Amino acid sequence: MPIKPPPPKRAKPGSKAKTAAPDQGSSAVPPTVSHLLGEMTWLLTQSPLHKAFAIGDLEWLVMPALIHQQFYLFRDGAQPVGLALWAKCNPTAVGKLQRGMVDPQNRLTLEEWQSGDEVWLVDLVAPFATPENRQREIMIADLISKPLKGTQFHFHQTDPETGQRMVRTVEADAGERLAEVVRAATEATQLPTRN
Numbered sequence: 001m002p003i004k005p006p007p008p009k010r011a012k013p014g015s016k017a018k019t020a021a022p023d024q025g026s027s028a029v030p031p032t033v034s035h036l037l038g039e040m041t042w043l044l045t046q047s048p049l050h051k052a053f054a055i056g057d058l059e060w061l062v063m064p065a066l067i068h069q070q071f072y073l074f075r076d077g078a079q080p081v082g083l084a085l086w087a088k089c090n091p092t093a094v095g096k097l098q099r100g101m102v103d104p105q106n107r108l109t110l111e112e113w114q115s116g117d118e119v120w121l122v123d124l125v126a127p128f129a130t131p132e133n134r135q136r137e138i139m140i141a142d143l144i145s146k147p148l149k150g151t152q153f154h155f156h157q158t159d160p161e162t163g164q165r166m167v168r169t170v171e172a173d174a175g176e177r178l179a180e181v182v183r184a185a186t187e188a189t190q191l192p193t194r195n
Contacts (some may be wrong), residue, residue: 005134037066046127061085061101061123072147074139082139083125086153089175090116097122097156100165111147117150121155144175 005132031039042063044050046195053061065071065085074082093112097120101107108122121143129135143153156165 018107028153033066036071036073037062040066040071040083040125043080043125043127047125048127050125050127061109064108064110065122067110068114070113072143074135074142081126081128082135083123084143084147085125086136086148087120087122088116089118089120091118092157094118094120098167105142119153121153124155141169141178144170144178151177 037058041058044053044058044062057106062071062085065087070086070088072084072090073080074084087097087108089097089108089112093108093115096108098107099106101122124139126136126139129139148170150171150172154167154169157168158165
């Protein structure tokens with residue numbers, strides 16, 4: 001059964017939908033669902049791992065996250081540069097994720113995206129990430145300090161040499177620990193002041 005998108009409307013201020021706004025201090029009108037879907041789709045077309053997906057794949061990969069407001073758009077100014085999609089899973093949904101969503105029988109239904117308490121990062125789309133700019137790592141740090149702050153979540157990481165998928169877990173206090181590391185590093189690099 002096809003997922004029916006919500007009627008076009010503007011995202012409500014303070015809603016669960018996460019998108020790093022181009023200008024946090026502006027009184028700009030929040031983006032529409034169709035605008036967000038357009039940005040998400042554009043990011044997928046820029047990603048070597050996603051660009052071969054068919055338009056119908058948006059229905060099982062992007063629309064549930066958009067409908068349930070379980071996504072985060074990463075931006076560089078006004079430009080979208082990455083996308084995180086997560087699901088709140090029950091054991092059945094976790095089993096599907098463990099087997100891999102590329103197989104159609106393992107794709108989460110709309111209901112399974114919000115079926116339990118176990119949070120899984122379903123996809124991190126980072127089309128412009130390189131080893132030099134470390135955008136993937138920055139995006140994970142952004143997730144643990146903003147939309148998933150205080151939330152334990154899991155994700156699959158694929159070894160580039162072997163292709164083996166491994167489950168990684170980010171603990172609920174990871175944002176606090178990251179803030180502490182940044183604070184300590186900042187204090188260590190501050191120059192002494194002269195009187």
